[in-house]
Amino acid sequence: MMQGEKLGLDSYRQVVGDRVVGELYRLADRLRGSSVQHVNSTRAGGGVAEILERLTPLTNELEIRAHWDVIEGEDEFWRVTKMFHNAIQGDEVDFTSADFDTYIKWNRLNSQKIDLFGDCVFIHDPQPAALIERRKPGTRQRFVWRCHIDASTPMPRAWRFLEQFVRRFDASIFSAPQFAQSQLRIPQFLIAPSIDPLSPKNRPLSADQVESVLERFHVDRRRPILLQVSRFDRFKDPIGVIRAYRMVKETNDCQLVLAGGSATDDPDGAAVLVEVQEEAVGDPDIHVLVLPPDAHFEINALQRGASIVLQKSLREGFGLTVSEALWKGKPVVGGATGGIPLQILDGVNGYLVYSPEGAAFRIRYLLNHPEVASEMGRRGVEMVRQNFLLTRNLREYLMVIHAAQEPRRGIIEL
Numbered sequence: 207m208m209q210g211e212k213l214g215l216d217s218y219r220q221v222v223g224d225r226v227v228g229e230l231y232r233l234a235d236r237l238r239g240s241s242v243q244h245v246n247s248t249r250a251g252g253g254v255a256e257i258l259e260r261l262t263p264l265t266n267e268l269e270i271r272a273h274w275d276v277i278e279g280e281d282e283f284w285r286v287t288k289m290f291h292n293a294i295q296g297d298e299v300d301f302t303s304a305d306f307d308t309y310i311k312w313n314r315l316n317s318q319k320i321d322l323f324g325d326c327v328f329i330h331d332p333q334p335a336a337l338i339e340r341r342k343p344g345t346r347q348r349f350v351w352r353c354h355i356d357a358s359t360p361m362p363r364a365w366r367f368l369e370q371f372v373r374r375f376d377a378s379i380f381s382a383p384q385f386a387q388s389q390l391r392i393p394q395f396l397i398a399p400s401i402d403p404l405s406p407k408n409r410p411l412s413a414d415q416v417e418s419v420l421e422r423f424h425v426d427r428r429r430p431i432l433l434q435v436s437r438f439d440r441f442k443d444p445i446g447v448i449r450a451y452r453m454v455k456e457t458n459d460c461q462l463v464l465a466g467g468s469a470t471d472d473p474d475g476a477a478v479l480v481e482v483q484e485e486a487v488g489d490p491d492i493h494v495l496v497l498p499p500d501a502h503f504e505i506n507a508l509q510r511g512a513s514i515v516l517q518k519s520l521r522e523g524f525g526l527t528v529s530e531a532l533w534k535g536k537p538v539v540g541g542a543t544g545g546i547p548l549q550i551l552d553g554v555n556g557y558l559v560y561s562p563e564g565a566a567f568r569i570r571y572l573l574n575h576p577e578v579a580s581e582m583g584r585r586g587v588e589m590v591r592q593n594f595l596l597t598r599n600l601r602e603y604l605m606v607i608h609a610a611q612e613p614r615r616g617i618i619e620l
C-alpha cells in the first residue's frame with residue numbers, strides 16, 4: 207500500500223475476517239440513506255480526530271451519509287474549554303461567570319455556522335456540547351453526546367454547568383464503565399475507542415522503514431528504547447516518565463523518546479513542552495520530539511522500534527496510544543487510569559502502574575526478561591484484534607444509531 211492511500215471497508219476482511227465486515231453491511235441495511243454527523247473541536251491532534259478521520263469515510267461506504275464538522279474558536283474559548291477538560295477530569299478549577307459566558311458565546315457563534323442537519327448527530331466532548339441549544343423542538347433528529355474524557359470524578363460545579371446541556375441529548379456515550387454518571391437521566395452507552403489497523407499510523411512497516419526513522423531522530427536502534435507518544439499534557443505525566451527512566455537508567459542502559467505534538471484546541475501544550483525540555487536538558491539519551499499532526503508514519507515507526515512503550519497517564523479518557531503499541535507487539539507500561547486498564551491486563555500484555563517508581567520497577571523487569579516482553583507483545587496483538595479495532599467501533603456506532611431511535615433509560619453495554 208502507498209502511504210496515504212485510503213483503504214475501503216473490504217480491505218478490513220484480511221485483518222478481522224469476513225464475518226465482522228459482513229455484519230457491518232447488515233447493520234447498515236436499515237440505516238441506508240440516512241445521515242450521520244459528527245462535531246468535535248479539532249481536525250487533527252489527539253484520539254478523537256484520529257478516529258473520526260477514518261470512521262467518517264467508512265460510514266459513507268456503508269451508504270450512510272457521514273459528515274464531520276469542527277467548531278472554531280479563538281484563544282479565549284480554547285482557554286475555557288481546556289479548563290472544562292481539566293475540571294471534568296477531576297481538577298479543581300477556578301471558573302468565573304465570564305468563563306461560562308465565553309463558553310456559551312462561542313458555542314452560539316458556532317451554531318450559526320454549522321448546520322446540524324444529520325439524522326443522528328454525535329457531539330464529541332464538552333467543547334461543543336452547548337450546540338444542543340440549537341435543537342429544534344419536535345425534530346425527529348437524534349443527538350448523542352460522546353464523551354471521550356475521564357468523567358469519573360468531575361469537579362461538581364463544572365459538571366453541573368455542563369449537565370444542563372448534556373441532559374438535553376437523547377443519549378450519551380462514555381469510554382469506560384467508571385465514567386458513567388449515576389445522576390444522568392438519559393441513556394448511557396459504553397463504547398471503547400479503537401485504532402485503524404490499516405492507517406499509516408498502524409499498518410505494517412519494513413525493518414528498513416523503522417530504522418530510517420530512528421536514524422532520522424538520532425535514536426540508537428541497538429540500545430533499548432523506551433517510548434511515550436502523547437500530547438504535551440500534564441495528565442500524560444511526561445515528567446513522571448522522565449523520572450521513571452532515570453531510575454531505570456541507574457541499572458540498565460536505555461534511551462527515552464518522548465514524542466508529541468500539540469492539538470489546535472490545547473493551549474497548555476507549549477508550557478508543558480518547555481517543562482519537559484528543561485527536565486531533559488543535558489541527557490543525550492532523552493529525545494524530546496515535537497512532531498507535526500500528520501507524522502503518522504513516524505509514530506508508527508517509533509512504536510515499532512521501541513522496546514517498551516509507556517503511557518504513564520495520571521488521568522486518561524481511553525489512551526489510544528496503548529492499543530497502537532499493543533498492536534505492534536509491544537508490552538505497555540501504563541498508568542492505572544481511565545481506559546488504560548481496559549487495554550492492559552496487568553502481567554498479561556503489560557503492567558499497570560501507580561507511580562514513577564512502579565513504572566521503573568516494571569520497565570527494568572521487562573528489559574531484563576526480553577522473552578517475557580515478547581510473549582506479552584504477542585498477547586497484546588490479540589487483545590487489540592478482539593477488542594479495539596475500528597470495525598468494532600463502527601459496529602457499535604451503528605448500534606447506537608439504531609438504539610437512539612428508541613431511547614431507554616439505563617446503562618447499556620454493547
Ligand code: UDP
Nearest residue numbers: 252253254256436437465466467525526527
Ligand atoms: N498522536 C499523534 N501525534 C502526537 C501525539 C499523539 O499523532 O504528537 C496521536 C496518537 O498516536 C494517538 C492520539 O494522537 O492516536 C492520542 O490519543 P490518546 O487517546 O492516546 O490521547 P488524547 O490525545 O486523545 O488524550
